[in-house]
Amino acid sequence: MDLELVQRVQAGDKKAFDVLIMKYQQRIVHVITGFVHDPVEALDVAQEAFIKAYRAIPNFRGDSAFYTWLYRIAINTSKNHLTSRARRPPAVDVDAMDATNFYDAAELKEFETPESSLMTDELQKTIHQAIEGLPEDTATAIKLRELEGMSYEEIAQAMECPIGTVRSRIFRARDAIDKQIQEIMGEGE
Amino acid sequence: MKKVFQFVLACSALVLSFNTAAEPQAMQTLERMGVVAKQLNYDGIFSYQAGNKLQSIRIIHRADEQGEVERLISLNGVAREVIRTNDMVTCIYPEGKPVQENHRPLGRGFPTDFLRRLSSAEAYYQFSLGQKGRVASHHTQEIVATPIDNYRYGYSLWVDKDNDLLLQSDLLDSMGNVLETFSFSSVEMGQDIPEQSLKPEMQGNAMSWNRNEYGLSAVKVTQDQSSIWQVTWLPKGFNLVTQQNRFKARNGASIEQQVYSDGLSSVSIFFEKIRARHSHLHGGSKMGAANAFGTIMNAHFITVVGEVPARTVEKMGNSIRFNGAE
Amino acid sequence: MTVNQNELLSALVDGELQGKELDDVLQLLNTNEQARRQLQRYQHTSDLLHDHSVSHHHIDLTDRVSAALDDDAAFTTSSNNTAQIIAFPKHFWKQAVSLAVAASIGALAVVGVMTQPENQLIQPPQMASVEVETTPMVVAKTGKRWTVEEQEIEERLNSYLVDHNEYAGASGVFSYARVVSYDMGQ
Numbered sequence: 045m046d047l048e049l050v051q052r053v054q055a056g057d058k059k060a061f062d063v064l065i066m067k068y069q070q071r072i073v074h075v076i077t078g079f080v081h082d083p084v085e086a087l088d089v090a091q092e093a094f095i096k097a098y099r100a101i102p103n104f105r106g107d108s109a110f111y112t113w114l115y116r117i118a119i120n121t122s123k124n125h126l127t128s129r130a131r132r133p134p135a136v137d138v139d140a141m142d143a144t145n146f147y148d149a150a151e152l153k154e155f156e157t158p159e160s161s162l163m164t165d166e167l168q169k170t171i172h173q174a175i176e177g178l179p180e181d182t183a184t185a186i187k188l189r190e191l192e193g194m195s196y197e198e199i200a201q202a203m204e205c206p207i208g209t210v211r212s213r214i215f216r217a218r219d220a221i222d223k224q225i226q227e228i229m230g231e232g233e
Numbered sequence: 234m235k236k237v238f239q240f241v242l243a244c245s246a247l248v249l250s251f252n253t254a255a256e257p258q259a260m261q262t263l264e265r266m267g268v269v270a271k272q273l274n275y276d277g278i279f280s281y282q283a284g285n286k287l288q289s290i291r292i293i294h295r296a297d298e299q300g301e302v303e304r305l306i307s308l309n310g311v312a313r314e315v316i317r318t319n320d321m322v323t324c325i326y327p328e329g330k331p332v333q334e335n336h337r338p339l340g341r342g343f344p345t346d347f348l349r350r351l352s353s354a355e356a357y358y359q360f361s362l363g364q365k366g367r368v369a370s371h372h373t374q375e376i377v378a379t380p381i382d383n384y385r386y387g388y389s390l391w392v393d394k395d396n397d398l399l400l401q402s403d404l405l406d407s408m409g410n411v412l413e414t415f416s417f418s419s420v421e422m423g424q425d426i427p428e429q430s431l432k433p434e435m436q437g438n439a440m441s442w443n444r445n446e447y448g449l450s451a452v453k454v455t456q457d458q459s460s461i462w463q464v465t466w467l468p469k470g471f472n473l474v475t476q477q478n479r480f481k482a483r484n485g486a487s488i489e490q491q492v493y494s495d496g497l498s499s500v501s502i503f504f505e506k507i508r509a510r511h512s513h514l515h516g517g518s519k520m521g522a523a524n525a526f527g528t529i530m531n532a533h534f535i536t537v538v539g540e541v542p543a544r545t546v547e548k549m550g551n552s553i554r555f556n557g558a559e
Numbered sequence: 560m561t562v563n564q565n566e567l568l569s570a571l572v573d574g575e576l577q578g579k580e581l582d583d584v585l586q587l588l589n590t591n592e593q594a595r596r597q598l599q600r601y602q603h604t605s606d607l608l609h610d611h612s613v614s615h616h617h618i619d620l621t622d623r624v625s626a627a628l629d630d631d632a633a634f635t636t637s638s639n640n641t642a643q644i645i646a647f648p649k650h651f652w653k654q655a656v657s658l659a660v661a662a663s664i665g666a667l668a669v670v671g672v673m674t675q676p677e678n679q680l681i682q683p684p685q686m687a688s689v690e691v692e693t694t695p696m697v698v699a700k701t702g703k704r705w706t707v708e709e710q711e712i713e714e715r716l717n718s719y720l721v722d723h724n725e726y727a728g729a730s731g732v733f734s735y736a737r738v739v740s741y742d743m744g745q
Contacts, residue, residue, distance in 0.1 A: 191608065
């Protein structure tokens with residue numbers, strides 16, 4: 045899915061890398077927060093992960109999806125961060141040989157506050173309601189894209205319409221959903 | 234059958250319960266995966282790809298009151314069929330081809346001891362839920378096994394969401410590059426498997442044996458006191474799981490093989506007495522997902538091989554000490 | 560922001576932009592903060608539909624990452640340094656019987672995967688004193704053959720690898736696949 049963007053980054057286009065950051069930073073920060081908890085620290089670790097990804101991207105061969113590759117880097121960066129944090133003079137003595145494996149089990153649990161979990165539930169409910177309120181073709185297009193993971197070309201074949209129509213329908217669906225979400229999140233233009 | 238299923242599930246829950254660092258849902262999925270692979274009927278084609286190698290295999294698996302029957306057919310390359318009925322394994326080669334004395338064509342026996350090996354491995358990998366995806370048109374959930382250090386590779390396991398069958402397994406290096414992939418390209422699950430599907434079609438030379446005769450322990454074994462070799466450094470969690478002197482090299486020399494594993498990753502070390510001058514690996518080499526390191530010590534060629542990073546085979550190789558009489 | 564611009568952003572979320580349209584969108588995002596926020600909102604919606612866990616707070620790491628990378632030299636297009644992206648044909652993993660599988664090997668050849676890499680020995684890895692990798696390892700290009708000069712060594716390594724996978728493979732079926740695939744080369 046991100047093949048062309050990655051190729052542009054490999055050719056030296058940093059703007060293309062900005063887009064990859066914009067696409068995946070929310071998910072990556074969330075993954076990292078599961079390790080480091082502190083939101084400010086999570087942003088620092090996320091920054092480090094993206095920097096590592098940029099430097100390593102010449103070696104990215106496309107065997108896996110870009111996000112899968114980025115996710116691994118984020119996990120490794122988080123682990124290394126915890127390890128180096130553990131090596132600073134600790135409150136409790138830690139055997140140096142065990143330092144690399146010093147993981148407080150609590151730190152590794154999925155970290156989601158009740159508030160963010162509720163927010164996720166509410167947003168998902170809003171999105172699904174918004175989709176059900178769409179015209180049938182528009183709803184079908186967004187469902188095939190987001191829930192079935194089909195490409196525009198595959199959707200065009202399935203719905204027997206041009207690819208441009210698929211793109212337009214999916215955009216209209218997203219636009220309608222976006223307006224509903226903005227009401228909840230309280231964001232305005 | 235249901236009682237057996239529940240018993241196995243209970244045992245596996247006990248085995249896995251002490252891991253508190255892994256995501257519970259990830260471990261539960263793996264636990265179901267291990268059980269389902271034994272209990273489910275399925276028929277599919279999967280491909281193995283590493284570097285530029287591509288191997289396709291059809292697998293048909295049936296489980297019922299009599300136990301398990303499994304048939305594997307190589308679809309390209311060397312023709313071969315393997316039929317396993319519980320612990321009896323039959324390997325069939327084409328007529329005219331010498332029968333290979335490979336008594337473990339199914340390796341360590343997936344999925345029979347997968348859960349037991351997983352319990353060894355879980356202290357050295359962090360298991361977590363990854364993404365949702367699709368493999369062979371089936372919706373899947375990814376389980377990520379991230380190694381605790383850079384001496385072993387990680388795994389990405391894609392498990393069918395409805396049936397919990399493992400549909401794809403990727404071996405990953407520290408940068409997330411895929412070194413090796415096993416992936417179903419098509420699979421049907423839960424159907425009746427007729428008897429005819431499990432009969433071999435290849436005409437050729439057959440060899441049968443009970444795989445327990447060549448039993449491999451997945452738990453730590455005590456090093457044979459007669460071994461003159463000692464490996465003084467191992468990655469955390471690696472234990473000796475097999476040691477044997479079965480092989481004869483072409484020049485008649487016997488070869489000792491020691492196998493070390495943490496449950497998921499494995500390394501073999503071969504010790505071959507030098508009987509004649511011939512070329513041997515010095516230093517490192519790599520093919521696909523495998524790394525090798527060679528050295529010479531006390532008139533022996535020593536080769537360390539495994540699906541682990543190069544630094545691991547080199548460090549293990551350099552830590553070998555000779556304990557025998559000079 | 561025009562409707563057309565928002566539509567391009569929506570298509571960008573799906574990875575369905577190429578060529579000039581992608582150029583235009585990259586330029587838009589580089590100069591228009593509103594466009595960046597819109598992209599992130601569309602991406603947020605997509606993530607929620609996929610049931611991905613995401614942070615709900617607005618985050619933008621692009622400036623700080625960009626500032627940190629300002630001193631990095633731009634990547635060149637030198638083929639020595641840039642890994643070739645292997646674009647598998649879309650239907651690569653579709654169902655196949657044996658003849659069709661052989662044909663898919665031909666498909667791999669079409670996208671250049673079968674190109675023989677030059678044999679090269681790997682560099683000795685840095686022996687880190689702790690289990691933290693601070694510099695990337697130099698990794699030899701993987702291929703279907705050992706990176707050694709002599710056939711005798713290659714044959715011996717193949718034999719060891721078959722023995723290793725028989726007794727130490729991660730799983731029986733997978734070991735079988737490895738063993739059979741190594742036989743192909745012999």
